[in-house]
Amino acid sequence: MQIHETIAGVRAAMRTAGRVVFVPTMGNLHDGHIALMRQARAHGNAVVASIFVNRLQFRPGEDFDKYPRTFEADCQRMVEAGVDHLFAPAEVELYPQAQSYYIEPPAEHASILEGEFRPGHFRGVATVVMKLFSIVQPQAALFGKKDYQQFMVLSAMVREFGMSIEVIPGETVRAPDGLALSSRNGYLTEAERAEAPRLYRVISELAAEARSGARNFADLEARAMNILRINGWLPDYVAFRKKLDLQSPSAHDSGLVVLAAARLGSTRLIDNLEV
Numbered sequence: 197m198q199i200h201e202t203i204a205g206v207r208a209a210m211r212t213a214g215r216v217v218f219v220p221t222m223g224n225l226h227d228g229h230i231a232l233m234r235q236a237r238a239h240g241n242a243v244v245a246s247i248f249v250n251r252l253q254f255r256p257g258e259d260f261d262k263y264p265r266t267f268e269a270d271c272q273r274m275v276e277a278g279v280d281h282l283f284a285p286a287e288v289e290l291y292p293q294a295q296s297y298y299i300e301p302p303a304e305h306a307s308i309l310e311g312e313f314r315p316g317h318f319r320g321v322a323t324v325v326m327k328l329f330s331i332v333q334p335q336a337a338l339f340g341k342k343d344y345q346q347f348m349v350l351s352a353m354v355r356e357f358g359m360s361i362e363v364i365p366g367e368t369v370r371a372p373d374g375l376a377l378s379s380r381n382g383y384l385t386e387a388e389r390a391e392a393p394r395l396y397r398v399i400s401e402l403a404a405e406a407r408s409g410a411r412n413f414a415d416l417e418a419r420a421m422n423i424l425r426i427n428g429w430l431p432d433y434v435a436f437r438k439k440l441d442l443q444s445p446s447a448h449d450s451g452l453v454v455l456a457a458a459r460l461g462s463t464r465l466i467d468n469l470e471v
């Protein structure tokens with residue numbers, strides 16, 4: 197695996213790389229990332245990953261400073277996963293001065309769900325991904341469905357800007373007890389880790405009820421929030437949405453996803469399930 201720390205270096209390597217398939221990450225890789233990298237292999241001849249903890253997508257007080265940085269272990273895992281190139285710029289390489297141009301996703305995509313609780317988050321994500329895309333110039337890029345709203349926002353960005361990049365979803369990878377893999381799971385105490393799979397169980401029950409015809413979404417959502425609360429969680433939302441645009445469904449809509457975000461102790465977890 198070739199490691200590139202500079203924009204010039206990765207650009208030069210990409211010139212002769214053939215069809216480039218890109219997996220952007222913030223590092224601290226888990227099996228979910230590795231599954232994306234393995235999946236990438238089938239879509240092109242050069243698998244390129246990036247590691248960059250993007251300050252722009254964190255709000256003051258969020259976990260930017262404590263976000264786990266595990267570069268050596270990540271490199272080892274990427275070599276095993278068959279990644280050809282890693283772009284791992286220092287912050288000063290990607291943001292040599294404060295970023296003043298931004299990609300501003302529309303409020304109906306970026307101020308709902310995660311965007312309501314993390315204002316500016318998707319602006320930061322879209323801006324860095326646009327920047328990474330313009331540096332790496334991939335023909336395809338993979339993003340996990342664990343961050344369902346992120347996948348939707350980035351797909352819409354690529355479509356609206358007419359970029360010739362195929363945006364490919366990766367399935368959420370779960371621990372045997374159902375907990376969706378996430379770098380933030382590492383923040384959980386032992387007791388919280390034992391409780392954490394409840395989030396998946398709760399949305400699984402909701403999805404099952406919706407599949408068998410339940411259509412009082414507000415009632416189902418309120419019940420789920422309540423179950424989380426009595427088990428010590430602070431839920432931000434549990435919400436049924438339409439898969440395509442994440443807007444609220446009406447009773448006759450199909451193609452739904454149920455999304456949830458909740459805090460357990462000091463750790464905020466998110467998950468979702470397609471119905």
Ligand code: PAF
Binds near residue numbers: 220250346
């Ligand atoms: O999903 C992530 O890890 C990040 O949001 C991304 C897409 C790498 C942008 O920083």
